[in-house]
Amino acid sequence: MSTPVLEISDLHMRIDEKQILKGLTLTIKGGEIHAVMGPNGTGKTSLAQCLMGHPRYQITGGSVRLDGQDMLAMKPDERARHGLFLAMQYPSEISGVTTANFLRAAINARREDGSSISLKEFRDRLDEVMRYLDMDPKFANRYLNEGFSGGEKKRNEILQMLMLKPRIAILDEIDSGLDIDAIKVVSKGVNSLKGADFGALIITHYQRILDYVRPDFVHIMVDGTIVKSGGPELALELDKKGYEWVRTELAQSTNQA
Amino acid sequence: MSEMILDQTSQAELNSLVEERFGHEPEWSLKRRREAVHALLNLDWPRLERTPLKKRKLDQIALFQAVPAPGVRPTPAPDGWAEIWLDNNQVVSVSVPDTLSQKGVRLEALNEALGDPEVEAQLGRLLGQDEDKVAALNGALWQGGVFLRVPAHLREVVQVSIRCHATAEAQAVFSKNLIICGSESHVVVTQRLETDDGGMKTMLSENTEIIVEDGGRVDFGAIQQCAPTVEGFIHRSGALGHDAVLNWNIGEFGSGLVVSDHVSHLNEPGASTASTTVFFGAGSQHQDYSAKSYHHAPHTTSNMVARGVMKNKARSVFTGLTQIEAGAKGSDGRQKEQTLMLSGDARADAIPSLIIDERDVFAAHAASAGPIDRAAVFYLTSRGLSEAEAERMIVHGFLAPVIDSIALPELRDEVWDAVERKIRA
Ligand SMILES: Nc1ncnc2c1ncn2[C@@H]1O[C@H](COP(=O)(O)OP(=O)(O)OP(=O)(O)O)[C@@H](O)[C@H]1O
Numbered sequence: 274m275s276t277p278v279l280e281i282s283d284l285h286m287r288i289d290e291k292q293i294l295k296g297l298t299l300t301i302k303g304g305e306i307h308a309v310m311g312p313n314g315t316g317k318t319s320l321a322q323c324l325m326g327h328p329r330y331q332i333t334g335g336s337v338r339l340d341g342q343d344m345l346a347m348k349p350d351e352r353a354r355h356g357l358f359l360a361m362q363y364p365s366e367i368s369g370v371t372t373a374n375f376l377r378a379a380i381n382a383r384r385e386d387g388s389s390i391s392l393k394e395f396r397d398r399l400d401e402v403m404r405y406l407d408m409d410p411k412f413a414n415r416y417l418n419e420g421f422s423g424g425e426k427k428r429n430e431i432l433q434m435l436m437l438k439p440r441i442a443i444l445d446e447i448d449s450g451l452d453i454d455a456i457k458v459v460s461k462g463v464n465s466l467k468g469a470d471f472g473a474l475i476i477t478h479y480q481r482i483l484d485y486v487r488p489d490f491v492h493i494m495v496d497g498t499i500v501k502s503g504g505p506e507l508a509l510e511l512d513k514k515g516y517e518w519v520r521t522e523l524a525q526s527t528n529q530a
Numbered sequence: 531m532s533e534m535i536l537d538q539t540s541q542a543e544l545n546s547l548v549e550e551r552f553g554h555e556p557e558w559s560l561k562r563r564r565e566a567v568h569a570l571l572n573l574d575w576p577r578l579e580r581t582p583l584k585k586r587k588l589d590q591i592a593l594f595q596a597v598p599a600p601g602v603r604p605t606p607a608p609d610g611w612a613e614i615w616l617d618n619n620q621v622v623s624v625s626v627p628d629t630l631s632q633k634g635v636r637l638e639a640l641n642e643a644l645g646d647p648e649v650e651a652q653l654g655r656l657l658g659q660d661e662d663k664v665a666a667l668n669g670a671l672w673q674g675g676v677f678l679r680v681p682a683h684l685r686e687v688v689q690v691s692i693r694c695h696a697t698a699e700a701q702a703v704f705s706k707n708l709i710i711c712g713s714e715s716h717v718v719v720t721q722r723l724e725t726d727d728g729g730m731k732t733m734l735s736e737n738t739e740i741i742v743e744d745g746g747r748v749d750f751g752a753i754q755q756c757a758p759t760v761e762g763f764i765h766r767s768g769a770l771g772h773d774a775v776l777n778w779n780i781g782e783f784g785s786g787l788v789v790s791d792h793v794s795h796l797n798e799p800g801a802s803t804a805s806t807t808v809f810f811g812a813g814s815q816h817q818d819y820s821a822k823s824y825h826h827a828p829h830t831t832s833n834m835v836a837r838g839v840m841k842n843k844a845r846s847v848f849t850g851l852t853q854i855e856a857g858a859k860g861s862d863g864r865q866k867e868q869t870l871m872l873s874g875d876a877r878a879d880a881i882p883s884l885i886i887d888e889r890d891v892f893a894a895h896a897a898s899a900g901p902i903d904r905a906a907v908f909y910l911t912s913r914g915l916s917e918a919e920a921e922r923m924i925v926h927g928f929l930a931p932v933i934d935s936i937a938l939p940e941l942r943d944e945v946w947d948a949v950e951r952k953i954r955a
């Protein structure tokens with residue numbers, strides 16, 4: 274499988290009358306881990322959801338391409354079939370649909386030749402991944418996210434990611450509300466996919482997860498655009514100094530200009 | 531005669547029609563028909579708060595049409611089952627296993643059973659013929675139906691299948707069914723109502739009365755998949771003795787209009803009823819359902835559950851009533867209604883009500899009607915499922931707890947098939 278390239282360029286997007294993204298540019302390639310950090314309400318989740326194709330957002334400019342293909346022209350399911358994955362900040366609860374049935378349907382939907390995975394092969398893989406993620410096998414037969422704790426939902430997102438093997442994964446606050454053991458498990462899951470045919474964008478507020486999933490690039494997002502990019506050290510600096518530091522720096526640089 | 535239109539028809543004309551068609555029936559039955567004719571001309575169409583019938587031009591339907599000849603050829607029932615087929619409201623086949631008929635189980639055309647004093651005494655006690663014009667039409671002109679009598683103290687569970695089909699030519703189908711389950715016996719009845727597509731407007735009026743004697747149990751399941759040309763009025767009512775049980779499993783999928791209800795009269799202590807209704811409307815279907823549990827005696831229980839899905843421009847109303855009368859101490863009445871709307875043009879109302887005239891009881895109701903969760907659809911599509919597939923999954927998940935509670939596997943599968951067809955429609 275070829276190395277994926279997700280190119281977001283000069284993306285503008287709004288909800289109703291409110292402009293959320295104001296010219297955001299970012300390229301994620303296979304083999305790379307990117308982290309995006311930024312204050313509450315700055316548009317991180319909106320970015321993630323609109324990359325995945327949530328109909329609520331209106332794109333007002335720019336482009337999103339995966340391997341050169343126009344993602345914005347595709348529906349969410351087509352984007353998924355092209356290898357995009359979004360672990361959601363707040364995954365929905367789906368009553369009456371078991372995690373196993375759903376995952377099997379999702380795997381079958383992605384098979385290009387229309388053949389479906391055999392029950393045995395599916396079960397074996399599911400068992401294996403669940404064991405790897407320290408998940409109780411009972412979760413497979415529970416209704417998708419219904420009554421799951423915050424941490425269980427996040428683990429379930431990672432389970433889905435490992436089962437679906439995306440090429441580019443966007444993880445929106447996959448670490449929020451997790452205890453340290455759970456963070457380790459989730460990180461182990463992400464790291465297991467690492468390689469030239471996998472790239473990830475990790476949206477987070479905390480340095481903690483980045484101790485386990487080493488980012489190659491860290492971006493700071495404020496008010497709908499990326500204002501500063503750097504290596505892993507940027508996250509550490511941000512952790513120490515807080516967003517005020519970025520804001521002051523920003524103000525200074527615009528004054529100088 | 532066949533050109534008769536309701537509002538231009540005189541009582542004399544109707545009486546001679548009744549005489550001509552039903553003159554051979556016992557006097558008590560004919561007398562009731564004549565009474566219904568008399569009532570018919572003075573009664574109005576049913577008045578339903580959320581289902582206006584005026585625009586549907588019911589009196590333009592060929593209500594006095596004689597039923598056309600039957601069309602289907604029956605296939606044999608599963609082993610051990612008793613089965614009766616009605617086509618265009620005429621019995622075309624009855625089979626009762628010897629083991630059951632030897633013990634006195636009777637399954638036959640109601641028209642043939644009118645000489646039985648029990649039929650004379652029981653028929654029409656739960657569903658009258660002077661409520662409205664449809665009831666009177668049914669009373670005056672009913673053409674066929676089923677009489678099922680299960681004697682008391684049968685050891686084995688009696689399985690009965692009732693298949694009612696009408697061809698596209700039928701425009702007036704009026705039927706009556708009477709089911710009597712003897713003390714401490716247990717009967718499972720599955721009724722299938724179907725009509726062929728492609729005909730003119732049809733009025734279907736189906737009345738079913740169920741009597742469950744002391745300690746008896748009736749599990750009544752029905753699945754309705756009539757053509758969109760059908761204007762259906764389906765009434766079902768049951769009366770329960772001491773410790774009797776009546777379980778309803780109702781699946782409503784077809785008809786352009788359906789006004790359907792099922793009522794349980796918990797007449798004696800210890801009686802209990804559970805009812806499950808699953809409905810699915812598409813296109814421009816209009817569905818008006820109600821379920822009623824009347825607690826007339828102490829220590830009676832009722833549990834009513836309904837789940838429905840509406841898509842396109844379909845419209846539904848589900849009215850639940852749990853009434854606990856003074857003196858019905860220690861009773862327990864519950865109801866829960868939930869509907870899911872798949873489009874902005876669909877509409878579903880759930881109207882639960884409790885009327886409680888006794889203090890020492892437990893009663894509860896819950897109702898909700900809402901659009902499908904778009905965030906959930908997005909979530910599923912983000913994993914690669916198409917929007918249609920995502921909606922299908924959510925609908926499945928929504929209905930599963932109710933459909934999977936249907937005890938009879940055949941009926942359960944058929945309900946799932948019907949749901950599947952509606953989703954893809
Ligand atoms: N559906 C919506 N309707 C209206 N406003 C919205 C909607 N979704 C997001 N917004 C607004 O867009 C802005 C960005 O929200 P978003 O959730 O993307 O921020 P975030 O960076 O993910 O924040 P957090 O760190 O708190 O998760 C906020 O002002 C938010 O209120």
Ligand SMILES: [Mg+2]
Nearest residue numbers: 317318319362
């Ligand atoms: Mg967010």
